[in-house]
Amino acid sequence: MMEEEELEFVEELEAVLQLTPEVQLAIEQVFPSQDPLDRADFNAVEYINTLFPTEQSLANIDEVVNKIRLKIRRLDDNIRTVVRGQTNVGQDGRQVKEITRDIKQLDHAKRHLTTSITTLNHLHMLAGGVDSLEAMTRRRQYGEVANLLQGVMNVLEHFHKYMGIPQIRQLSERVKVAQTELGQQILADFEEAFPSQGTKRPGGPSNVLRDACLVANILDPRIKQEIIKKFIKQHLSEYLVLFQENQDVAWLDKIDRRYAWIKRQLVDYEEKYGRMFPREWYMTERIAVEFCHITRTELAKIMRTRAKEIEVKLLLFAIQRTTNFEGFLAKRFSGCTLTDGTLKKLDSPSPSTNPFLEDESTPEMEELALEKGDLDQPKKPKVPDNPFHGIVSKCFEPHLYVYIESQDKNLGELIDRFVTDFKAQGPPKPNMDEGGAVLPSCADLFVYYKKCMVQCSQLSTGEPMIALTTIFQKYLREYAWKILSGNLPKTTSSSGGLTISSLLKEKEGSEVAKFTLEELCLICSILSTAEYCLATTQQLEEKLKEKVDVSLTERINLTGEMDTFSTVISSGIQLLVQDLDAACDPALTAMSKMPWQNVEHVGDQSPYVTSVILHIKQNVPIIRDNLASTRKYFTQFCIKFANSFIPKFITHLFKCKPISMVGAEQVR
Helix, strand or coil: HHHHHHHHHHHHHHHHCCHHHHHHHHHHHCCCCCCCCHCCCCHHHHHHHHHHHCCHHHHHHHHHHHHHHHHHHHHHHHHHHHHHHHHHHHHHHHHHHHHHHHHHHHHHHHHHHHHHHHHHHHHHHHHHHHHHHHHHHHHHCCHHHHHHHHHHHHHHHHHHCCCCCCCCHHHHHHHHHHHHHHHHHHHHHHHHHHHCCCCCCCCCCCCCHHHHHHHHHCCCCHHHHHHHHHHHHCCCHHHHCCCCCCCCCCCCCHHHHHHHHHHHCCCCHHHHCCCCCCCCHHHHHHHHHHHHHHHHHHHHHHHHHCCHHCHHHHHHHHHHHHHHHHHHHHHHHHHHCHHHHHCCCCCCCHHHHHCCCCCCCHHHHHHHHHHHHHHHHCCCCCCCCCCCCCCHHHHHHHHCCCHHHHHHHHHHHHHHHHHHHHHHCCCCCCCCCCCCCCCCCHHHHHHEEEEHHHHHHCCCCCCHHHHHHHHHHHHHHHHHHHHHHCCCCCCCCCCCCCCCCCCCCCCCCCCCCCCCCCHHHHHHHHHHHHHHHHHHHHHHHHHHHHCCCCCHHHCCCHHHHHHHHHHHHHHHHHHHHHHHHHHHHHHHHHHHCCCCCCCCCCCCCCHHHHHHHEEEEEEHHHHHHHHHCCCCHHHHHHHHHHHHHHHHHHHHHCCCCCCCCCHHHHHC
C-alpha cells in the first residue's frame, strides 16, 4: 500500500516539475550537469538498476541510501537559503519604498511652493499691469499700451482656473473694460483723423494712430475690421463722387480714367499712410480690392441703364482695359485679402476657371497649327492663375450677348465670302505631288473660331461660351452644306446631272458623261477638306470643354456636326464610285449583247475588256494621287467600287448568249 502511495506521489511530482523543452534547454546551458538526476528524461528504474546492477550489490544499499539522504538535506539547505534571501530582499524593498515616498512628498511640497510663488508673482504683475493699463489708456500712450496689454492678457491666461476667486474675477473684469474702452477710444481717434464726411486731416498720419493700430491688432478683431472699413470708405469717397452715373467719365468709353485714378490713389496712400498701418494688414491691396468691388457694382448699374448704347467694339474695349487692370493687380498683389472676409465682397470667380492669363498664339502660329489639323498647337507653358480675374470684368457677362450676336453676324459674312470666292476663283489647282488640296477657306474658318473661343473664354467661361458653341455649330453645318456639298460637281445628262442622292443612269448605247480631271480633283479636294474639318471639329469640342466651366461641359456636343462632315465624305466617295461604275456600264452592256453563238475564234482581248481597263486606268491613278494624304478614303473607294462592279459584271455575264460549239472547243 505504501509503495502505491509513493508511486502516485512520484508521478504527481513529475507532473508538477514537467518543464517545456525550451526552458529545459536554457537550464542545461546555464547550469551544465552530468548528474542523471538533473536530466529531463530521468527514469528512476534505470537509475536504481545502475546503482544495483546485481544482487550482490544490494549489500551496499544502506550506504547508498545514506548518500542520497545527505544530498537531499544539502538541496533543502540551498533552497532554504535562497528563500530566506528573497525574504530579505522584500524587506529591503519596503525600506527603499518608504524613502522614496518621503522624497516624493518633499518634491510635491517643493513644486506646490514654486507654483504658489509663481502665482503670487503673476497676481502682482496682473494687479500692477491693470492699473498701468488704465492710466496709459487715459493718456493715449498706445505704444506702451500695446506691449503692456499683450503681457497682461498672457498673465491673465494663468488665472482661468482661479476665476472663482472674487479678487481674480474682479481683475479680469477690469481688463475687459479696459479693452472695450481702448477699442472705442481708438475708433474715435480714427474718426477724428479721417471723418466719414469731409476732407482728410492735413499733415498725414500721426505716431499716435500708428501705435493705435498695434493695439487694435491685440483687441477684438472687429476693432481692426472697423478701422479698415472706415479708412477705405473715406479714402474712396472721392471716387464715388467723380464717377457718378450721371457723369460723362462714368461711361465705358472712358473706363481708363477709373483705373488711372486708383493707381494715383495707391501711390498717394503709400507715400502718406504706408507706415501707419501694420504691413500684415495689406491695406494697399484692400483699397484696390474694394475699388474693384465698387467699380463692378457701378459699371453693372450704368450698363443696365444704358444697355441699348452698348456696341460690340465699345464692350470689347472696356473688357480689354478691365482685364489689363486685373492683370496689373495680379502682378502687384498676392490676392491674400480676397478670402479673409474683412470687407464685404461681391461673388468672385473661382481661380480654377480662370483663363485670363492663358497665353495665346499669334495668327501665323494658329494658321500653321490648323494646317496640321490641330487646335492644340503650338503648346506653351501654362501661366499661373490670376486671382483677380473677373473681380471687375464679371459685370460684363450679362451683356456678352452683344458680342455673341456680333460673332454670329461676322461668321455669316465669312461664309458668304467663302461662297463668293469659290465662285470667282474656282476650285484649287490640283497638285499631284502633294495630293488633294484642302480648301483654304476651312483653315480660315477654324482660325477665326480659335480667335473667338480664346477671346470669349477671357470674357466668360459660363453661359456665353455655350451660346458661342451654338454659333459654331450653326456655321460648321453651313460650311458643310454651302461650301462642300454645294460645290460637288454635277453631270450634264438629261436627267438633271449627278447628285449625291442620285445614281449615274445613262440610256443604252448613249455616250456616258464622265467627270473631267478638274471635277475629279475637286471631289477629292472636298473629300480631303471634309476629313480635315471632321478631325478639327473633334479637337474644337475638346478645347471648348477645357475652356468652359466644369458644370457646363456636358452641354458641349459637336457630334451632329462631325456626322455632317462624315456624310460629305461618304457622298464624295460615292460620287467617285458612281462615276467610274457608270463609265464601265456601256462595256458591260456590250458584253451581254454580243452574239456569242457566232464566235468561232478566240482573240487576245475583247473590246469591252479594253474599255473597262481604260476607264479604270484613267480614274484610279487620279483619285489615288489626290487622296494621298487620306489613304483610308482611297481604300474605301476601291472597296466600294469592287463591291459595286463585281456583282454587276456577274449579272451581265449571266445575260450572255451561249457560245458556239466551235468557240467552246477553242476555249477548252
